[in-house]
Amino acid sequence: MIRIDFDHSYARELPDAWVAVAPDAPPAPALLYWNAELADELGIAAGQADADELARLFSGAELPQGAQAIAQAYAGHQFGGLSPSLGDGRALLLGEVIDSRGQRRDIALKGSGRTPFSRRGDGKAAAGPMLRELIIGEALAALGIPASRALAVAATGETVQRERPLPGAVLARVAASHLRVGTFQYFAIRGETDALRRVADYAIARHYPELAGRDDRYLALLQAIGERQADLIARWMHAGFIHGVMNTDNMAISGESLDFGPCAFMDAHHPDTVFSSIDHQGRYAYGNQPAIAQWNLARLAETLLPLIAPRDPAGAVPAATEVVEGFADRYRERWLAQARRKLGLEGEREEDLALARDWQTLLAAQGADHTLAWRHLADALEGRGEALAALFADPEALAPWLRQWQARLAPRTRPLADIAAALRRENPLYIARNHLVEEALAAASENGDMEPALRLLDVLRQPFAERAGLARYAQPAPPHIAAGYRTFCGT
Ligand code: AMP
Ligand code: MG
Numbered sequence: 001m002i003r004i005d006f007d008h009s010y011a012r013e014l015p016d017a018w019v020a021v022a023p024d025a026p027p028a029p030a031l032l033y034w035n036a037e038l039a040d041e042l043g044i045a046a047g048q049a050d051a052d053e054l055a056r057l058f059s060g061a062e063l064p065q066g067a068q069a070i071a072q073a074y075a076g077h078q079f080g081g082l083s084p085s086l087g088d089g090r091a092l093l094l095g096e097v098i099d100s101r102g103q104r105r106d107i108a109l110k111g112s113g114r115t116p117f118s119r120r121g122d123g124k125a126a127a128g129p130m131l132r133e134l135i136i137g138e139a140l141a142a143l144g145i146p147a148s149r150a151l152a153v154a155a156t157g158e159t160v161q162r163e164r165p166l167p168g169a170v171l172a173r174v175a176a177s178h179l180r181v182g183t184f185q186y187f188a189i190r191g192e193t194d195a196l197r198r199v200a201d202y203a204i205a206r207h208y209p210e211l212a213g214r215d216d217r218y219l220a221l222l223q224a225i226g227e228r229q230a231d232l233i234a235r236w237m238h239a240g241f242i243h244g245v246m247n248t249d250n251m252a253i254s255g256e257s258l259d260f261g262p263c264a265f266m267d268a269h270h271p272d273t274v275f276s277s278i279d280h281q282g283r284y285a286y287g288n289q290p291a292i293a294q295w296n297l298a299r300l301a302e303t304l305l306p307l308i309a310p311r312d313p314a315g316a317v318p319a320a321t322e323v324v325e326g327f328a329d330r331y332r333e334r335w336l337a338q339a340r341r342k343l344g345l346e347g348e349r350e351e352d353l354a355l356a357r358d359w360q361t362l363l364a365a366q367g368a369d370h371t372l373a374w375r376h377l378a379d380a381l382e383g384r385g386e387a388l389a390a391l392f393a394d395p396e397a398l399a400p401w402l403r404q405w406q407a408r409l410a411p412r413t414r415p416l417a418d419i420a421a422a423l424r425r426e427n428p429l430y431i432a433r434n435h436l437v438e439e440a441l442a443a444a445s446e447n448g449d450m451e452p453a454l455r456l457l458d459v460l461r462q463p464f465a466e467r468a469g470l471a472r473y474a475q476p477a478p479p480h481i482a483a484g485y486r487t488f489c490g491t
Pocket of ligand 2: 249250259
């Protein structure tokens with residue numbers, strides 16, 4: 001029998017922010033994936049448990065001992081429009097555990113059946129999107145990008161009706177917490193200031209404990225959340241990652257990537273890149289992500305006004321506005337700091353921002369593969385520029401920028417080979433390429449064959465070290481596939 005030391009601080013401290021719901025028992029749970037390494041990190045002693053037991057415990061068939069299944073309440077701006085009551089329509093928090101680093105982490109089910117927040121939805125999830133969340137979460141984590149992760153994926157043996165009938169699955173998801181901008185909005189909209197204050201104090205205690213007890217802690221919370229978001233979005237941008245549905249209910253207070261349903265990594269660098277089938281206007285396009293994060297931060301700021309200045313919320317607007325506007329600078333700083341590492345620049349010079357930006361502009365103008373262009377900088381530095389040049393429609397266009405970059409790297413304080421090696425530790429070779437993800441999802445959900453997904457996960461867990469026999473995993477999708485690529489939320 002598997003043992004999990006659950007705690008329930010969210011349920012205990014925020015009684016207004018959830019309802020108890022039992023998961024649906026799936027007809028034929030079968031384990032598709034178990035993340036043994038993550039289980040270890042969480043202190044879950046699963047040594048004796050077999051696949052059937054794990055499938056039952058993490059599909060809703062049975063609850064692990066000590067779990068308390070609750071649907072969390074939240075609101076959210078979806079594509080700019082406010083929904084006052086979203087909440088977990090197909091997810092249930094089971095509880096929290098303290099991991100091996102002393103961090104509190106949520107364990108939740110996704111796809112476990114209807115809740116009072118389901119509206120017209122069936123409360124279910126298809127296997128494909130849950131496996132996408134698994135693969136992308138692991139890929140992000142391996143790139144050093146904070147993200148929720150999959151502990152388990154279990155097939156339910158049920159068919160869910162989407163555009164066509166699809167096999168159902170439940171994802172067991174681990175996150176630093178599931179507090180979102182939308183959690184704050186839920187209480188702010190209702191004018192429930194005491195409950196809102198409890199949410200804010202809980203968020204501070206859980207994610208920003210250094211702010212506890214400060215008189216200006218709510219403004220400081222806004223600032224701190226903005227800083228973590230700035231760092232996160234800068235990482236997404238450098239990785240070529242597109243979240244796909246940056247609604248305020250999908251922006252985590254912890255600074256983790258959360259609810260990246262229709263997410264994908266782009267191949268050819270272009271700011272307008274959109275993959276989500278429902279994002280018709282390109283609101284959540286690659287290049288819009290920093291501005292959307294700031295927009296979401298502004299929505300969070302609005303909720304905090306009555307806490308920042310209880311007697312005169314409107315009086316808090318200038319200070320809150322300053323924080324929100326400062327996000328642009330925070331983002332630029334984080335992006336530049338990361339760019340310096342990815343370009344191997346030592347020290348800080350005024351012209352670095354222009355150098356890094358020119359590089360991105362060049363990639364966009366040339367339709368170059370984002371990941372490989374960064375990766376092949378190391379080769380170019382070592383005098384083997386062909387692979388990089390081959391990514392450019394007009395290789396001549398590359399020469400002036402390369403000269404500038406090389407000039408910036410001189411005089412060098414370390415050998416060329418060291419700089420190249422450092423670049424290869426910053427610029428990944430293997431990302432979750434869309435055609436590879438699709439291939440893995442199709443094999444798993446159509447034929448129950450997890451082999452391609454497991455192989456892909458294996459590659460993505462070490463994104464930086466080139467390994468023999470994996471050339472296929474480093475290649476972009478063939479143009480005819482890349483051109484029409486679409487992702488779906490799977491809702
Ligand atoms: P998402 O954009 O996937 O984060 O979901 C937005 C909202 O829709 C959340 O409140 C979800 O719980 C809800 N939702 C999404 N899919 C379903 C579904 N199949 N059944 C019920 N609720 C859903
Ligand atoms: Mg969501």
